[in-house]
Amino acid sequence: MAILPPHHVRVWRSLPHWRSRLVFWSGGATVGVIAALFAMLADEAQAGFRLLVAASPYGPLLLTPAGFALSVAVARRFFPGSQGSGIPQTIAARHLTDDAARQRLVSVRIALGKVLLTLFGLLCGASVGREGPTVQVGASILHAAGRASGRHYQGVILAGSAAGVAAAFNTPLAGIVFAIEEMSRSFEQKTSGLVLTTVIIAGMASLALLGNYTYFGYSGATIVSLKDWLAVPLCGLGGGLLGGVFSRIVVAAARSKGRVQSLSRGYPVAFAACCGFLIALLGLASGNTIYGTGYHEARQLLAGASDVPASFGLLKMGATILSSISGIPGGIFAPSLAVGAGIGANLSDLLPGVPVGTLVLLGMVGYFAGVVQAPITSFVIVMEMTDNHAMAIPLMATALLGYGASRFIGTEPIYHALSQSFLPNPSGASSRGTKPDDH
Structure with a gap:
């Protein structure tokens, strides 16, 4: 039977080793739950807008511009940094060395504003999605979890971003690929295992609430000639x-x-x-x-x-x-x-x-x-x-x-x-x- 080298045993028994994993794993589970709830609320918001359009096809001529104006006013006043997709902010946050500057892009406050205002936009008829915002929300949650633990961990924003994509679409492989190709352009060996497990846990949490589904259902499209x-x-x-x-x-x-x-x-x-x-x-x-x-x-x-x-x-x-x-x-x-x-x-x-x-x-x-x-x-x-x-x-x-x-x-x-x-x-x-x- 193989025996772990002494230094590996010390690592596995150390408190910091398990504390870092607890940060990533609990953060991943939280991202999965929030992404699932976000998806359900987004469907309800769109259903509400469709009811309005069914009742008054010309209603959007008043509701949509008024909703856009209110959304921008609230975002600028209370949630600066929440505008747009959220993926550019997350990429920028990974390259900032100042924690105060990073907090202006990925934080619990930003995550809250992102969810609420994206839902409001869908309720007003905006042509937007929830997946990019879920990336910023996931990065914000993991970053906040790391700060709450009293330590800084390499890879938390990357892991949160990947978990957000995986949970939003129920596409764990895409979440991992997104982290490599779009967010980091590389995969750091020190954090790769934590990113993978965070994505898996986020996906499991989302599945627990939404079930095993494919976003667009099954497509039987083929190429034969x-x-x-x-x-x-x-x-x-x-x-x-x-x-x-x-x-x-x-x-x-x-x-x-x-x-x-x-x-x-x-x-x-x-x-x-x-x-x-x-x-x-x-x-x-x-x-x-x-x-x-x-x-x-x-x-x-x-x-x-x-x-x-x-x-x-x-x-x-x-x-x-x-x-x-x-x-x-x-x-x-x-x-x-x-x-x-x-x-x-x-x-x-x-x-x-x-x-x-x-x-x-x-x-x-x-x-x-x-x-x-x-x-x-x-x-x-x-x-x-x-x-x-x-x-x-x-x-x-x-x-x-x-x-x-x-x-x-x-x-x-x-x-x-x-x-x-x-x-x-x-x-x-x-x-x-x-x-x-x-x-």
């Missing part, structure tokens, strides 16, 4: 280019020193109200389908439903751009997948005979890879969300083409580009490649 394979370059290049355009517009709006920037910074509440009003107009043009996460429409398209309008993809893209630049809290994960689903469905006119479900699936991964420029995360998350492992190779190829198309037009990775505004030197080099000081 040469004509079907033509969908891969079409969805990859087309989706990637549009995803790159989306990313470029959002980043340009955040950095521009022109009229948009002067309006959003000089009159943030009024600017948000204008964005909300434009979204309401897009909602009327789309038959009230572009509000919220886009989950129901994407799921219908995957199932081959024909009652989603052909204009859904582009109008949803416009609504998501407006929501992103308005300054309200809310993510782009789920809306981007919905946009990709709509674009994939549109491409069916160019490839008659190819199953619409196949085009929708490939459109989702192509567009999403173009937006976030994280091809491995893109295909893994879509594969896990649809429980379709038979499409692994086509999804990989489409994700790589989408990533390449986005890079070809000079688009920066959206989360890392936006994270620069939360760092001391926003005009400096990209945070990619810098060594994070994640405590």
Whole structure:
């Protein structure tokens, strides 16, 4: 029987060893529970908005701009740092060495504001998702747990981010890949085991409340013929280019020193109200389908439903751009997948005979890879969300083409580009490649 070396025995018996694990494990469980509750409340918020639209199709013309204005006012006054997706703040927090500055991006207060205002945005018809916010919430919880223990632990923000993705989508593998590819660009040996166990525990906690489910249900889409394979370059290049355009517009709006920037910074509440009003107009043009996460429409398209309008993809893209630049809290994960689903469905006119479900699936991964420029995360998350492992190779190829198309037009990775505004030197080099000081 193998006997552990004396120094390993001392490590396993030491209080700090178990205290660090307790911080990660309890934090992971908390993230899983909060992510599950967040998901249920988000569904209720969207259901409430749909009831309003059913009662008065023109109601969003008043509710959405008023809700956007109130959300931005509350975020700026009580929860600064909660605006937008939350992933850029989390990336920036990993690169900050000052604890006070980090607290302004990941804290219990920020997490509370993020959840409440994202739910409020969904209740008002914003085209946002809860998954990006869950990343910031997860990072905030793990960071707070580490601080409460009286010690700083390397990897808490990384682990919280990965746990947030895993619990939000019920995709543990995607959570781990997201941590490696998007959040850290590397996987520190010292923290890899803790990150993995944190993701597992967060996923178990979420499963305990929501059950074992796939986000979009099972997709039986397959590629069986040469004509079907033509969908891969079409969805990859087309989706990637549009995803790159989306990313470029959002980043340009955040950095521009022109009229948009002067309006959003000089009159943030009024600017948000204008964005909300434009979204309401897009909602009327789309038959009230572009509000919220886009989950129901994407799921219908995957199932081959024909009652989603052909204009859904582009109008949803416009609504998501407006929501992103308005300054309200809310993510782009789920809306981007919905946009990709709509674009994939549109491409069916160019490839008659190819199953619409196949085009929708490939459109989702192509567009999403173009937006976030994280091809491995893109295909893994879509594969896990649809429980379709038979499409692994086509999804990989489409994700790589989408990533390449986005890079070809000079688009920066959206989360890392936006994270620069939360760092001391926003005009400096990209945070990619810098060594994070994640405590």
